[in-house]
Amino acid sequence: MARLWMVLGALSGLVAVAMAAYASHGLPPEVASLANTGASLQAWHALALLGCGLLADRRRGPLVHLAAGCFVAGTLAFCGGVYVRVLTETSPGPVTPLGGMLLLVGWGLLAAAAALAPER
Numbered sequence: 001m002a003r004l005w006m007v008l009g010a011l012s013g014l015v016a017v018a019m020a021a022y023a024s025h026g027l028p029p030e031v032a033s034l035a036n037t038g039a040s041l042q043a044w045h046a047l048a049l050l051g052c053g054l055l056a057d058r059r060r061g062p063l064v065h066l067a068a069g070c071f072v073a074g075t076l077a078f079c080g081g082v083y084v085r086v087l088t089e090t091s092p093g094p095v096t097p098l099g100g101m102l103l104l105v106g107w108g109l110l111a112a113a114a115a116l117a118p119e120r
Helices: 002-025 029-058 063-088 095-116
Strands: none
Touching (some): 002 029, 002 063, 029 063, 029 095, 063 095
16 A cells, blocks of 8 residues: 555646646636646645655554545545636535545544554
């Protein structure tokens, strides 16, 4: 699982850079800021996934995997919701705030994983 989190983190970072580039060079200024917000949050959570992969190699227990799962689902929901809004000019409804909540839960679980899980 540790390798999966790192692969997903790297791919998420790739998408974040691509969206930031598209926002800077292909979107009108009125929506580029929103796209950059999504890309920025996606980039941060790509790094968090890489950290989860590294921590999963050093700690036992399910908390780090739960945190990584929340980061994946939260990034898909939050950033995906932002990107849908930017690209289609339609609101995806409550998907985006739900994604934000999952990202927050992921950070709490990651903190617990780092503090509580025994080392391998």
